[in-house]
Amino acid sequence: MRQTRTARYDVAIAGSGFAGAAMALLLARAGRRVLVLEAGPGLDALHRDHVERYVLATFKSPSAPYPPDPGVLDPSRTNAPRPTIEALVAAWDDPARSYFEHAPGSLPFASTYERLAGGTGNHWMGTAVRMDGADFRLRSAYGRGLDWPLGYDDLEPYYGQAEHLIGVAGDRAEQESVNGIPYGAGYAYPMGPVPPSYGDRVVGARLDGAVLADDAPAPARLTSTPAGRNSAPYQNRGPCRGSTSCVPICPVRAKYDPRVALREAMATGRVELMARAVVDHVRTDEGGRVTGLHYLRYEDDGVPAATGRTGGGVATADVYVLAAHAVENARILLNTERATGRAAANSSGLVGRHLMDHPVYLAWGLMPAGTPVYPYRGPLSTSGVETLRDGPFRRRRAAWRLELGNTGWNWPIGDPWVTGADFVYGSDESGANPGRRVLGGRPYAEAVNDVLTRQLRVAFLVEQEADPANRVELSDRWTDNLGTPRPRISYGVSDYVRAGFASAREATRRIMARLGAADHTVTRDDAPNAFRYGGRTYNYQGGGHLCGTHVMGTAPGNSVVNDRQRTWDHPNLYLAGCGSMPSVGTQNPTLTMLAVSCRTVDDILGRLA
Amino acid sequence: MTLPRRSILQSAGAAGSLLLVGGLPVWARGEQPPDEPAPPAYLRLSAALIGADPARLEPEARAGEVALADTFHALCREAAPDATAALLAAWREAAPRDGPAPGGAAEAGAAGHLLTGGGRPREGGIGAMARLTMLMWLYGVWYGETEAARVPDSAGVVGPGHRTDLVVSVRAYRNGWIWRLAQARPMGVAGAPGEWAETPPGLDEFLDGA
Numbered sequence: 041m042r043q044t045r046t047a048r049y050d051v052a053i054a055g056s057g058f059a060g061a062a063m064a065l066l067l068a069r070a071g072r073r074v075l076v077l078e079a080g081p082g083l084d085a086l087h088r089d090h091v092e093r094y095v096l097a098t099f100k101s102p103s104a105p106y107p108p109d110p111g112v113l114d115p116s117r118t119n120a121p122r123p124t125i126e127a128l129v130a131a132w133d134d135p136a137r138s139y140f141e142h143a144p145g146s147l148p149f150a151s152t153y154e155r156l157a158g159g160t161g162n163h164w165m166g167t168a169v170r171m172d173g174a175d176f177r178l179r180s181a182y183g184r185g186l187d188w189p190l191g192y193d194d195l196e197p198y199y200g201q202a203e204h205l206i207g208v209a210g211d212r213a214e215q216e217s218v219n220g221i222p223y224g225a226g227y228a229y230p231m232g233p234v235p236p237s238y239g240d241r242v243v244g245a246r247l248d249g250a251v252l253a254d255d256a257p258a259p260a261r262l263t264s265t266p267a268g269r270n271s272a273p274y275q276n277r278g279p280c281r282g283s284t285s286c287v288p289i290c291p292v293r294a295k296y297d298p299r300v301a302l303r304e305a306m307a308t309g310r311v312e313l314m315a316r317a318v319v320d321h322v323r324t325d326e327g328g329r330v331t332g333l334h335y336l337r338y339e340d341d342g343v344p345a346a347t348g349r350t351g352g353g354v355a356t357a358d359v360y361v362l363a364a365h366a367v368e369n370a371r372i373l374l375n376t377e378r379a380t381g382r383a384a385a386n387s388s389g390l391v392g393r394h395l396m397d398h399p400v401y402l403a404w405g406l407m408p409a410g411t412p413v414y415p416y417r418g419p420l421s422t423s424g425v426e427t428l429r430d431g432p433f434r435r436r437r438a439a440w441r442l443e444l445g446n447t448g449w450n451w452p453i454g455d456p457w458v459t460g461a462d463f464v465y466g467s468d469e470s471g472a473n474p475g476r477r478v479l480g481g482r483p484y485a486e487a488v489n490d491v492l493t494r495q496l497r498v499a500f501l502v503e504q505e506a507d508p509a510n511r512v513e514l515s516d517r518w519t520d521n522l523g524t525p526r527p528r529i530s531y532g533v534s535d536y537v538r539a540g541f542a543s544a545r546e547a548t549r550r551i552m553a554r555l556g557a558a559d560h561t562v563t564r565d566d567a568p569n570a571f572r573y574g575g576r577t578y579n580y581q582g583g584g585h586l587c588g589t590h591v592m593g594t595a596p597g598n599s600v601v602n603d604r605q606r607t608w609d610h611p612n613l614y615l616a617g618c619g620s621m622p623s624v625g626t627q628n629p630t631l632t633m634l635a636v637s638c639r640t641v642d643d644i645l646g647r648l649a
Numbered sequence: 650m651t652l653p654r655r656s657i658l659q660s661a662g663a664a665g666s667l668l669l670v671g672g673l674p675v676w677a678r679g680e681q682p683p684d685e686p687a688p689p690a691y692l693r694l695s696a697a698l699i700g701a702d703p704a705r706l707e708p709e710a711r712a713g714e715v716a717l718a719d720t721f722h723a724l725c726r727e728a729a730p731d732a733t734a735a736l737l738a739a740w741r742e743a744a745p746r747d748g749p750a751p752g753g754a755a756e757a758g759a760a761g762h763l764l765t766g767g768g769r770p771r772e773g774g775i776g777a778m779a780r781l782t783m784l785m786w787l788y789g790v791w792y793g794e795t796e797a798a799r800v801p802d803s804a805g806v807v808g809p810g811h812r813t814d815l816v817v818s819v820r821a822y823r824n825g826w827i828w829r830l831a832q833a834r835p836m837g838v839a840g841a842p843g844e845w846a847e848t849p850p851g852l853d854e855f856l857d858g859a
Contacts, residue, residue, distance in 0.1 A: 460830075478761075482757055483761075
């Protein structure tokens with residue numbers, strides 16, 4: 041078995057996803073030499089190969105385009121496994137088939153991620169909304185969760201840097217008008233917004249001005265959503281052409297993904313990518329300095345893998361960054377103590393704690409007869425309601441952001457597959473064929489057309505506050521094919537979140553009434569992703585926004601990293617990614633995480649100078 | 650767990666298995682000409698099942714590409730030769746000569762005859778092969794597993810090697826008619842920038858090219 045020691049670099053980064061790829065690029069532009077260790081496959085597959093995998097998958101999940109095959113559930117015999125929707129559906133509580141082990145009493149953690157070059161950013165949706173000022177002060181303003189050790193003003197210039205690195209299409213004036221957050225003088229998004237959909241216009245005309253929550257009386261206003269999706273050529277990538285598959289993959293690469301930054305970083309000649317190199321622990325010296333990242337190598341991406349570990353080594357550099365994902369960063373740090381007997385970055389005991397997501401309240405309905413919205417066209421979402429994300433109500437219940445979908449009932453029930461089959465089989469799994477009709481010919485075409493063109497979907501991203509009981513630990517029984525313990529998850533949703541769901545449900549009722557739409561939202565009492573609140577059952581979906589696990593704070597006793605994402609315990613170890621976020625607000629977190637990581641690069645460059 | 654795509658897509662757990670027909674995965678078979686082309690009646694009944702103009706059902710083929718009707722028909726024959734022959738015979742009986750005019754009551758009646766029995770999904774080989782044919786044109790997917798699960802009688806029609814759900818080919822998916830019924834494009838297929846902001850062409854234009 042090969043044991044290798046890498047040449048010395050300025051910075052060694054574990055993970056080539058959103059944070060890792062962008063940091064490598066920015067460091068290389070500053071003349072620094074960087075090694076990026078990627079747990080999964082590298083850049084050997086062509087983009088069109090991933091698109092073809094998506095097209096040929098019967099289950100078009102967020103993981104469908106990416107290896108290892110998400111349809112074969114055998115994480116114990118997979119070299120770099122990850123959680124998948126396939127496993128959630130089939131066996132969320134069976135660690136023999138599902139990557140996560142859940143602790144007794146845990147609710148299912150319903151979000152997933154990828155492990156390959158570009159990371160989970162390969163399947164991100166592209167939403168790039170800034171956090172509000174109060175989102176950084178959830179504890180001090182509303183007595184909930186945790187505060188950040190920095191504020192919006194500290195991050196504002198880095199938001200701009202991140203938006204230009206990604207290529208965000210947005211409308212500054214519109215965002216300022218709905219959020220009240222100031223942008224830098226003279227600042228403009230790299231390009232104007234992606235056109236809102238036909239359905240956005242129909243819904244917006246009826247929804248604007250509505251009061252959706254009595255404790256948030258500001259009128260609702262549907263506005264375009266800033267997104268990392270080209271509305272004009274940018275970075276040698278063309279504009280969005282409405283492929284309606286942003287998650288999991290944009291076939292024309294109008295949507296930014298971290299492979300863009302990674303390829304540019306490697307083109308500088310100062311960045312080296314080592315693929316299929318799984319960092320499993322951190323090496324430290326007596327004084328607390330990190331001396332290397334230990335990694336395991338493998339060759340087989342198959343499931344089950346024919347071979348396991350084929351080598352390994354220690355990557356050395358002056359500065360180290362773990363940017364492996366919120367869950368995997370915690371896993372590496374926790375495994376360090378198991379592997380070396382020496383704890384890493386965990387003097388606070390907070391590594392793995394404060395795991396968060398955006399639990400999503402999903403609602404769907406049918407617009408009135410004669411009022412089509414023509415979904416299944418355009419990006420997955422082009423508009424949302426930003427006006428109700430903050431207010432004194434956050435003392436009592438979680439805030440939410442409303443995202444209006446462009447893909448009908450695809451997310452809620454898997455349409456158009458389900459409705460189309462209902463009229464073939466005389467079933468009513470969609471709720472759109474209550475007469476259980478079996479149709480063929482033009483009557484079939486017209487019936488299915490009538491349903492599909494009137495489908496409406498809204499998603500409420502409910503803020504989840506930091507809770508130390510929600511955590512990642514190491515399984516003491518289950519490993520991957522390389523022998524490293526897998527994550528064990530403890531997850532629940534507080535009454536604060538549940539009250540946010542109740543508010544979202546009431547808002548849905550008002551939206552449907554305002555639109556004249558029929559609410560088709562289905563709640564399943566017996567589902568694992570169900571909870572009770574106020575005498576009702578709610579189902580939550582995963583937002584795909586895994587945060588927490590190594591939160592930043594003001595002191596070593598209350599956090600794992602400081603406001604620059606540098607660990608309190610190791611002067612040359614940084615933890616980058618959504619794991620550093622002490623609160624998640626109500627908007628997709630990727631843009632904020634990238635802005636924080638751009639700020640971290642400045643800190644690293646200052647230390648290397 | 651209640652998560653999306655549960656019903657017709659319950660084959661997710663088996664997605665790693667390959668349906669090998671003639672020693673090739675299905676999607677590779679979509680690139681290989683079958684032993685014999687589909688009879689014209691197969692194309693006509695296919696169009697009738699989803700209410701499309703037969704002249705528009707088959708996408709234009711570039712050099713070296715196999716007609717979808719040929720691929721779909723070959724799959725049906727390999728899965729259930731007798732039932733496929735029975736389907737064609739039943740179509741000829743219900744729609745003599747060249748078949749009914751597209752979009753007319755006679756066409757709907759003929760399609761209904763193949764698909765239904767007493768208001769329910771027709772059992773037996775004719776119903777099974779009609780549905781599998783219809784679903785291939787709608788989604789580009791061979792739904793052998795779904796068919797056997799939804800209509801238990803069909804398990805005796807479709808051979809065990811074909812009781813699985815798989816996308817037939819990239820072309821078959823991209824030609825899926827369900828997207829036209831939504832006046833849209835298949836997810837994953839690019840259109841024109843900004844077209845989603847406009848009113849789409851009418852359903853008739855998608856079905857008939859009028």
